[in-house]
Amino acid sequence: MADVPSEVPVWAVDALGDVYDPCCREKGISVLDMGLVRSARLDGGRARIELLLTTGWCPFASALLTEIRDRVAAQPGVTDAEVEVVWDEAWTTGRLSPKAASALRFLPSPAEIGDRDAYLDAHRPRTVQARKEPPP
């Protein structure tokens, strides 16, 4: 099961635990692990999901909304599902589940880093070596 924020109710975890943004599917990181679900509420049989996108350029937003709506609508007790992308809050890496945070390599927020150069020295990945010749 996904390691998700406590505010996401069980019915939403059941519905969305295996829904993936295509960018993260191959890493097995669900929309819940990514922290894309800001809220999930059920009022009578009417479900409402608020989503935060990692970027406004998300090319899959439309498909993702449709899949989430279909999955939620298929849950027992849900008669109608509404999914909305909200823009009044920015997604941050703080929304990642521990599983997602370990699988992805994000730079920390600048406000968290006192010494940029020291951070880079400690975390700098290897650079690619030049290779002019085609592989055999």
Add this chain to the structure above:
Amino acid sequence: MIDDAFVFDGVAHVFNFEKKNAFGTPGEMFSNHLYAFHNALTPDDKPKLPPEEFLREWTVPDIHRMVYEESDTDMLVAMPLPLTDLYHDGLSPWERCADLAARDPDRTIFWGSVNPLEGRRALNLMERQVGEFGARAFKFYNVRYDYGSPYPWRMDDPQVAFPIFEKAQQLGVNLIGVHKGVPLGPQPIEHTQTWDMDGAAANFPDLNFVIFHVGLPFLDETCWQLIRYPNLYASLAATINFVVRAPRMFAEILGKLLFWCGEDKIVYGSEAPIFHPQWALRAFMDFQIPQDL
């Protein structure tokens, strides 16, 4: 100039969105995707064009007027699109971009563009674009649709990309731009990722590469690459247009780029006529990154 800042616009296209110019559904999807960006990101108090006024053949005077007469832009890159797999003329034909540049040779810079999968033909066209039309750089797209299917190529491919880079160097060109991130139309996203830029930058340290759209949504990866390779740069083209609609998101993007990569690594671009340059320039000049970031 806007206030006290000199404005060098790194990209405008002379689009031809005429429906008859598109090769079927993939081309129309590409056009519609760009119109959606125009409609979604243009502020509500600025003119939004109806589809029939946007999805048309833009002229050289249209772009000249929008950039130079209606905005505070000082210099411009006239940038072709080589999407001859999606459009009869590539969408922003290089000949018309050369024409746009020729009207203001002291202000407008012509970039060339070819399809590296065309081999010798591409190399010959590079020679012509530089020799006859004064191209100062080249712009590339890694996903092609030839024969109705995606034909991706990589910037670190020694057989496809490296001959193009070597030809550029022979022609005295040291600047290469590449569309990254932001899949348009039915583009497979994996081929718009930036992973291949390491190999390009490492193998051609004397070429400067600009990653357009800062590789969104792959911003962190792009930052790491700009940190490690002195010859990699990032263009804010289209990204800057979030400044009004999603200012917090834009602040996060710009803040990361400034903090990790530095202002010398960031290039501006308007993407005119998808977006009118002036509203984004004004909003950018007035923009403040929130203190908590």
